[in-house]
Amino acid sequence: MMDLLRCAIIEDEPLAQELLEKYVRRVSSLELVGTFDDAIAAFEQLPALRPDVIFLDINMPEMTGIEFLKAYPTPHPIVVMTTANPHHALDGFDLGVMDYLLKPISFDRFLKTIGRIRGKADGQSNKVDAAAIAALTTDDVVASQAVSRAPDFMYLKTDKKLEQIRFDDIVFIEALGDYLKVFLPDRYVVTHLTMTKLVENLPADRFLRINRSYIVQLQYIKTLDGNMVTTSTSHNLTIGPNYRDVVKDALKKWLVN
Known part of the structure; x- marks a missing residue:
């Protein structure tokens, strides 16, 4: 062995x-x-x-x-x-x-x-x-x-077609079983993909996992209040207990004090 x-x-x-x-x-x-x-x-x-x-x-x-x-x-x-x-x-x-x-x-x-x-x-x-x-x-x-x-985008299968999604446009991603809901500034798309597979293709320095179901792009985090993140699109997302320290540490890198 x-x-x-x-x-x-x-x-x-x-x-x-x-x-x-x-x-x-x-x-x-x-x-x-x-x-x-x-x-x-x-x-x-x-x-x-x-x-x-x-x-x-x-x-x-x-x-x-x-x-x-x-x-x-x-x-x-x-x-x-x-x-x-x-x-x-x-x-x-x-x-x-x-x-x-x-x-x-x-x-x-x-x-x-x-x-x-x-x-x-x-x-x-x-x-x-x-x-x-x-x-x-x-x-x-x-x-x-x-x-x-390489271009700063990926292709996702959405509604029986391939759609180009720019990384800059992704506000956050929500996992729904074997599907993902990808939120953009003015709309969302649904694709048949696991969160694990998507993580492999995202720029790791730009996206932050805040619980098992959500990944948020750092530039779209408007506020952090307790265990709640609010995005620039006014979505309130709860930070999971196991991710609180990770989120706070990630945001501290950009803290001016």
């Missing part, structure tokens, strides 16, 4: 965090031992969790992934960096980074990383040389360039 790889996730974007958690749970040889949206809290608690692999976001407030890695005691667990910027790949070269995942992370690319980790010889250093890192990230750079040229 293949030994379980104990995995920890350090990621401050809720949707990206949720996606990585789903990927880890989908692979039977992986075990999720901890998820953190705060690198400082992770720094204090990770040693007790004894992870074999850390999925580490680079761009985080207070302590970046690079700063975390520089301060973390060595030898550290295998580290896989996650970032939206492919040029950050070499930043971890001297810090023993095993691999690098470009957001949005596909499941195929995630599996390739797990395969590389599994394929390493016992006792071999986690560190790879610069040429190897460059080789690992070439495909991701190409993918990033393709994404940057």
Whole structure:
């Protein structure tokens, strides 16, 4: 039987965090031992969790992934960096980074990383040389360039036709079983799709899940009052108990005080 790889996730974007958690749970040889949206809290608690692999976001407030890695005691667990910027790949070269995942992370690319980790010889250093890192990230750079040229929209099946929906126009999304109700500034559309599948295709830094049934685009949140979010379209949406801290932390990034 293949030994379980104990995995920890350090990621401050809720949707990206949720996606990585789903990927880890989908692979039977992986075990999720901890998820953190705060690198400082992770720094204090990770040693007790004894992870074999850390999925580490680079761009985080207070302590970046690079700063975390520089301060973390060595030898550290295998580290896989996650970032939206492919040029950050070499930043971890001297810090023993095993691999690098470009957001949005596909499941195929995630599996390739797990395969590389599994394929390493016992006792071999986690560190790879610069040429190897460059080789690992070439495909991701190409993918990033393709994404940057791609239109900022997706197509949804609505009423027996394909309809183009711009990400900028999505105010919030409501889950209705196997259907989704996508609210736009002046109307809504219904599509046969699960929330899980849609999350994989949304820009994680722009959308926030506030309960099991609702995802809201940050720019359309007008007010936060207790456990209630009001959108710019005057919809009042309740924040789920398990999502309150996530919502408050996400909005604090934009707080001016």
